[in-house]
Amino acid sequence: MNIIDSSFYKRDTVLVAQDLLGKTLVRYYNGIYVTGIIHETEAYRCSDDPASHAYRGKTQRNSAMFGPVGHSYVYFIYGVHFCLNVVARSQELQAGAVLIRSLLPMQGIPLMQKARKRMTNLANGPGKLTQALCITREQNGIDMTQEGQLFIVDTGIIVNKKDYRSTPRIGLSMAQDVLWRFYVPNNAY
DNA sequence: CTGGCGATGAACT
DNA sequence: GTTCATCGCCAGC
Numbered sequence: 403m404n405i406i407d408s409s410f411y412k413r414d415t416v417l418v419a420q421d422l423l424g425k426t427l428v429r430y431y432n433g434i435y436v437t438g439i440i441h442e443t444e445a446y447r448c449s450d451d452p453a454s455h456a457y458r459g460k461t462q463r464n465s466a467m468f469g470p471v472g473h474s475y476v477y478f479i480y481g482v483h484f485c486l487n488v489v490a491r492s493q494e495l496q497a498g499a500v501l502i503r504s505l506l507p508m509q510g511i512p513l514m515q516k517a518r519k520r521m522t523n524l525a526n527g528p529g530k531l532t533q534a535l536c537i538t539r540e541q542n543g544i545d546m547t548q549e550g551q552l553f554i555v556d557t558g559i560i561v562n563k564k565d566y567r568s569t570p571r572i573g574l575s576m577a578q579d580v581l582w583r584f585y586v587p588n589n590a591y
Numbered sequence: 592c593t594g595g596c597g598a599t600g601a602a603c604t
Numbered sequence: 605g606t607t608c609a610t611c612g613c614c615a616g617c
Contacts (some may be wrong), residue, residue: 444609453609455602463601480610481599487609501609520612529610573609593617604606 404556408547411490415498418490419445420584422500424561426508429535430551436513436535438505438525439470439559442585444571446487447495452576456497467497472547475499476532476539480586483529486537488546488554503528503572504585561586 404543406425411418422440426590429436448456448467455464455477466475467489475487489497505525514524514534532538535553546553568581 446609456608460604461602477599477609480608481601483610485609503609525614527610533611571609576608593615595615598611598615600608602607 403547404558405549406472406548406556408470408472408555411488411547412492413490414492415447415490415495415500416445416486416582418488419443419500419582420501420566422488423584423586425565426555426557426559427502427505427535428553428555429510429537431513431536435552436507436510436582437502438531438535439508439557440502440504440554441506442502442504442583444501444503444584446499446501447491447542448495450495451580453571453574454497456499460497463531464497466543467499469543470545472545474541474544474546476537476542479529484538484539486532486535487526500527503583504530505531505534506536555576 422443425440426437446454456467460468463470471489473489487499487501489499507524516520518524518534525534566584566586569583570578571583
């Protein structure tokens with residue numbers, strides 16, 4: 403198993419968001435591996451990014467974004483859902499994270515179906531993916547560069563520049579001019 | 592297929 | 605009080 407180490411995340415957040423496409427997110431839960439290929443991400447930086455939780459500095463909620471790279475940042479949104487990020491930034495940034503928005507389910511699909519209470523659309527959205535993988539605030543701040551309950555591996559899938567699209571990020575009223583959402587089109591779930 | 596809307600908590604003005 | 609890095613249901617094409 404080829405776990406991605408912290409040097410991968412110690413680069414520009416936008417670059418890391420692009421390079422995470424094609425990597426595999428692994429959730430080890432109740433003795434079962436639930437995995438999926440990452441195929442949609444968004445980059446969030448800090449004081450240079452009005453749409454980022456870290457824009458106004460460190461708070462209790464976003465403190466993980468200021469912590470070690472390669473760790474998880476899980477937050478609760480709209481009173482209903484959790485969203486999973488990986489902390490990533492270059493030296494000069496104080497904070498930054500990549501939102502994982504969508505997965506192509508691979509292993510443990512029956513468990514995802516049970517967690518989601520449906521058979522399809524298991525992980526094609528940030529709130530859906532955390533539900534499918536049973537990720538809550540308890541998984542906030544986990545070191546995802548170590549084998550454990552949550553980590554990311556490289557299975558050798560190459561996603562070239564021509565294989566993905568760049569668009570404005572979803573659900574924002576601010577900063578719609580930067581194309582920091584990346585996704586691989588043509589999903590088949 | 593599309594659009595409207597309620598659910599419901601945390602952070603901020 | 606308002607906004608928010610969302611989702612699923614329902615109505616109406």
